[in-house]
Amino acid sequence: MESFSKRILEFSKSKDFVGNTGEFSFVVKSAELNSRFFVSLNRENIGSISYESELDGPFLGIFHSLCKLFSNSSLDRVRTFAPRELESFLRDSNQTPSVPGDQFPTQFIEDFKKVLLSSYLAFFAEEDISGWCARENATYVGNIKAIKEFFTLRLNMMNYFSEQNIEVNLVHLAGKEVVIEFISTVNSLKLAPTSLSNEEFSVLAKIIGTIIGHDQINLVAE
Known part of the structure; x- marks a missing residue:
């Protein structure tokens, strides 16, 4: 565990964004990661995001951070967000990388953005x-x-x-x-x-x- 930042380890143990209620939900999967996210809206903006996952361990800190950073945000914020922003957010003050080596889930974050946006589009357009x-x-x-x-x-x-x-x-x-x-x-x-x-x-x-x-x-x- 010492290879992970203290910040991601702390977030991985938090239950602040664990939940399964929202106006719509979507699943994001990769070879290693799998989670369902639930979105509540504030008018036409993102209100809050929660998640549930059967996984355990440090990478739950990734799910926590995505929910934290995108809650109360605009769609433009989602579109322009870069995975490196999340990696920087999860580093410790001494700049310890959030995850060891090349394990940072860049593609998972890109997929999260795409599926969040398309799920939002489906929710409103299909109404x-x-x-x-x-x-x-x-x-x-x-x-x-x-x-x-x-x-x-x-x-x-x-x-x-x-x-x-x-x-x-x-x-x-x-x-x-x-x-x-x-x-x-x-x-x-x-x-x-x-x-x-x-x-x-x-x-x-x-x-x-x-x-x-x-x-x-x-x-x-x-």
Whole structure:
């Protein structure tokens, strides 16, 4: 244990952020780490985060620290957070590294950010989704109308996208293939198809599929 910082060892024993209540939850897994996190909201910001895990030992201090640092934070704070900030936060005053050698779970922290953001997006975008769905056996035109209305009146009105100056537009619909584009609200230029993470993209695919009555769609960004 002497190879770990005193700070991470202290946090690993704390129960301050152990819990299982929230408005939504998500799981983050890696080869060594596995935890479910629970998120409560303060309006449209992160209110509090707690976790539960079957693991034991110093790395629980990582879960504790993520909950501590991201509670009462904005989405922008989550997006811009770098794993090295957490490593620095967990060092002792004498600069003892938080974990020995190269064991610091950088990828786990990156995955935590992506899944937290995509879970937040799903929670708000799927709210009252039935009210945005096309009618059963809707025509091609009806499906297009339903998707465009959802994008214009719901999705693009969310702070989630407006804070990033991103607008999502429908380009083409052909059966189960849906083509979208991302436009900058600053200069109206087309943004890269990779403007959203794979996790966020999967959320959009699920939502659009629900709107037009398909369990699975082929969502493409151009």
